[in-house]
């Protein structure tokens with residue numbers, strides 16, 4: 533975790549005092565340590581290189597999509613996973629190599645699919661029967677082809693919050709393996725000459741610590757691949773095992789090093805392919821959180837402090853569920869510090885409250901801090917994934933700014949929203965003659 537402190541007892545982010553960043557850009561502020569993003573990306577990429585296996589590490593841009601972020605992903609030679617026109621548009625603005633972009637989604641629209649086809653992206657991960665037809669007709673109309681993966685749900689219940697589980701049978705994503713639906717989809721795709729099936733995809737969920745879920749899913753996919761090879765002569769060139777690698781949010785979390793996740797997958801794929809005499813497929817993965825999560829810190833300014841004797845002390849900050857909805861949505865836990873009191877003793881337990889009109893708008897239910905005062909700077913760690921990405925304008929709060937810090941320098945990469953921008957979609961309504969208001 534980013535806990536670098538200078539002699540004055542101030543928190544540094546990528547070597548820069550958090551206070552300096554807050555003063556220059558205001559709060560709430562998302563700050564990314566860009567070197568950390570690079571290290572995370574390299575941990576995955578290097579492991580595949582070390583084992584000399586063909587691979588693609590696609591950054592799941594849903595975790596945090598912005599032009600600057602995708603430029604860093606491109607510099608690190610990552611591929612990219614997008615799930616919407618908006619994410620694809622951002623990738624195109626960042627001049628991300630189109631052939632390394634993969635598109636996901638359980639309900640891709642005609643427009644999304646057309647955009648993907650028109651821009652000749654590398655691959656579409658097909659999710660349902662309707663999409664097979666829709667995509668085939670677009671390709672027919674445009675007289676072109678598209679490489680696809682078939683997304684299957686392997687029936688694995690990984691250990692994580694119910695809302696971020698995706699590999700179980702009862703899921704809105706993908707084709708179920710056990711009922712034969714996945715094979716039916718495989719046959720449908722095989723009949724479409726414009727769909728070029730490269731292999732299979734699965735994603736079992738998110739914020740997963742153990743490797744057993746990933747290895748079990750790998751075995752299930754190999755079983756299917758072996759069956760389809762025998763029955764239909766199909767050989768998968770690509771096996772995409774999704775993302776979901778867990779990271780540290782609090783000291784209670786004990787994730788593996790990123791290279792260990794990659795190592796476990798490589799080992800299992802190698803074992804399965806040798807056991808079944810199956811030509812080694814290219815391994816694709818799609819980490820989002822593991823690349824952006826622990827590189828991000830959110831800075832807030834402390835406002836009101838309310839003590840209810842014998843109950844708790846609420847410390848309210850100038851953001852909340854508008855910039856980080858994860859605690860309210862998943863009961864996600866975080867750690868925080870007072871950025872200019874890093875050397876002071878912990879004196880009190882606080883509950884960090886957001887400023888939205890919701891009792892559930894809490895960022896951290898219990899955290900030990902030095903004695904806090906109004907205007908103190910609070911830093912919350914590991915907020916780089918699904919924080920800004922899930923930000924919203926509830927109560928018409930402005931979206932925060934985002935700053936990238938690297939090599940002792942910092943730069944604004946997403947401007948803070950202003951009120952004019954917040955109301956940019958609103959149109960006025962005049963009462964007209966003859967119409968009831």
Ligand SMILES: Cc1ncc(COP(=O)(O)O)c(C=O)c1O
Pocket residue numbers: 592595613636698735737738739774775776777818819820821822917
């Ligand atoms: C298909 C797919 N790939 C990749 C990811 C990225 O997951 P994570 O950020 O946990 O690595 C997700 C989100 O859970 C996903 O749905």
Ligand SMILES: N[C@@H](CCCC[NH3+])C(=O)O
Pocket residue numbers: 594696738739858862917918
């Ligand atoms: N947004 C979720 C994870 C879902 C990822 C996409 N399938 C989170 O914050 O943990």
